[in-house]
Amino acid sequence: MxxxxxxxxxxxxxxxxxxxxxxxxxxxxxxxxxxxxxxxxxxxxxxxxxxxxxxxxxxxxxxxxxxxxxxxxxxxxxxxxxxxxxYNVPLRGISEKMDYEVMVENPEIAMRMQGKLNRIEIEGHPFYVDFRMWSLRPHNDFSTQGISMEPLHENEQYEYFPEDTVFLYQPKKHELFEPDWSSITELPKDTVIIKFPMLKEMDAVGYAHRFNRPLKEVLLETNFKPVTQAIKRQLSQTTLPELFKENKERLAQEKVQINKDVKRKSRKI
Structure with a gap:
């Protein structure tokens, strides 16, 4: 009930x-x-x-x-x-406590404050959310530094993030793929489309420390979870098909113009 x-x-x-x-x-x-x-x-x-x-x-x-x-x-x-x-804490005496006191008594938040890193699952692989290293570090893969938080943070700053921002991810390499967005006309091989939670949702404690914000404020803005999930998007769920179409049409027009210029020069010669 x-x-x-x-x-x-x-x-x-x-x-x-x-x-x-x-x-x-x-x-x-x-x-x-x-x-x-x-x-x-x-x-x-x-x-x-x-x-x-x-x-x-x-x-x-x-x-x-x-x-x-x-x-x-x-x-x-x-x-x-x-x-x-x-917050998974005893009920007795809770009404006498401040909200923040109860929040940090939560076992998962307490362990994070003691140093245990949060994780995010990306296509079934766990990554450590490491604000000190400013990256998402793949578990048991030392061949890569993982995924920099910088592009994620940039999108949050400019408010592109909430609904429509996605990233191309290479599951075999545990890295993001950054194409030339002005010329890409199809989804690159061995990449999938991923949407990330906001950084503070991945780790409110690390976020508060990184950006010098009171933890009690950040915990009010998020529902703390020690493990979050990156969401896989289908191509049809994004604006990428429109981008691919626009690029194809523009590149085709540019090719036609180049051919015209070449023919014009040939006549002069």
């Missing part, structure tokens, strides 16, 4: 408290969700700039008269049982 989620009223509006996803969900409008990561974490509670008219977090649409600063209890008070289940 699915556990019934507790509720919280904000200025007369009822929200479901979903600590598994770390969000407040509008009871009558489930598409409206307020993430705890969007609030200010004061440790003993959260503060939220709330739009009374839209019954949502304040934004550019919020009028001054509709803006109200409200206090939200910490998740250990809102749903102690949910926090105990989520």
């Amino acid at each position: 699915e556990r019934q989620l507790p509720t919280l009223k904000i200025e007369g509006t009822t929200f479901l408290v979903d600590v598994e996803q770390m969000v407040l969900v509008h009871l009558d409008d489930p598409d409206t969700k307020i993430r705890f990561a969007e609030m200010d974490n004061e440790d003993t509670h959260y503060t939220l700039e709330y739009d009374i008219a839209h019954k949502d977090i304040a934004g550019i649409h919020t009028k001054n008269n509709d803006l109200k600063l409200v206090e939200i209890p910490r998740m250990t008070q809102l749903d102690a049982e949910g926090m105990a289940l989520k």
